[in-house]
Amino acid sequence: MSSAAPTIVLKPRKALPFFSRHPWVFEGAIAHGEGEATPGQMVRVVSHERKFIAWGLWNPTSRICVRLYSWDEGQPLDEAFWRRQIQAAVAMRREVFAGGDPERACRVIFSEADGLSGMTVDRYGDWLLVQWTSLALAQREEMLLRILNEELKPRGIWRRTEKGMAEAEGLEIRDGLATGEQPPRPIVITENELQFAVDVVEGQKTGFYYDQRDNRRAAAGYVRGGRVLDTFCYSGGFGLAALKHGGAKEVVAVDTSAAALELARRNAELNGLADRMRFVHEDVYKQLEVLRDAGEQFDLVILDPPKMTRTRGALERAMRGYQSLNKLGLSVLRPGGILVTCSCSGLVDRTMFEEMLAGVALDTNRRIQVLEARGPAADHPLALHCPENAYLKCYICRA
The missing domain is CATH 2.30.130.10 (PUA domain)
Known part of the structure; x- marks a missing residue:
């Protein structure tokens, strides 16, 4: 062959x-x-x-x-090769998480980082979610999912597609059940002693942002009973961690998506924390302006926006967006407060993001001290040979 x-x-x-x-x-x-x-x-x-x-x-x-x-001339891309790649990815998560909650709620395969460019697999308890961003791997779906079934024995595997892949890859597949049983809606997972309801069928991206797992817990350590603003809150991950682990007296959660806010509200109720969480359905930039004009002040502000650019042509506009967002975030942060600011845009590297923050500090006449410069959780490893997959940046700062 x-x-x-x-x-x-x-x-x-x-x-x-x-x-x-x-x-x-x-x-x-x-x-x-x-x-x-x-x-x-x-x-x-x-x-x-x-x-x-x-x-x-x-x-x-x-x-x-x-x-x-x-890169081994004696090892072409046969079934034995794909099996070894998948087995290695699964084994790494088992070793890193050693039977803890994340082993049953984590990213099992992270595309290039696991030597499987174009394949992403998330685990939600007894179900898997697979996403293809490569035509060639999607053509091998039956074989690859058979290997996944043998290795992890899920009750079912759900397929999700990414917007734009039909045009980018010539990939014509649809969301739906790939193998096994339909997943429940929602699936409830555990993260850092909190329970989250996840809708793998219609939730954002692949259902839940596992990459921020450790950052949510780290940010909570700076709350110390204060007042928290959680913007782009999605399912409430940062805000709920602030309540559970930081003892926040109040979390104001803002998102432009009504469905996301309903999910966050459900998760707050699931964890018995709804009485200290207020939900605002509004454009984040507009709401920050409203809070600023009302003189509102928070002890900790979380800025975790969706990807701002997919192309280099839109990079300059994206950086202006980050700058505007962070200036608004600082306008409602009390002096000496904590700013948690993130970017999941792979084209925005750490140098660019830090230069943006330095510009924000000058424009607002506030000193920004970076306390922690963080990345994604261990189930999203960095492939050193493909720096493009170093997409997530999370800075915990004092201003």
């Missing part, structure tokens, strides 16, 4: 990132192909000097023309 695979020849001076195990080959790096490659087919990638680099999967529709998976 491998000897008959088409070959992709790279241009001169374009091979170094891929010898260094970066998994994405864009069209601009490709000189030509040898042999007819069909979408999703395994291809052999070589330098212009014909030196083997890696085995990958071809997709001419995508900006990422080849996703690389195996």
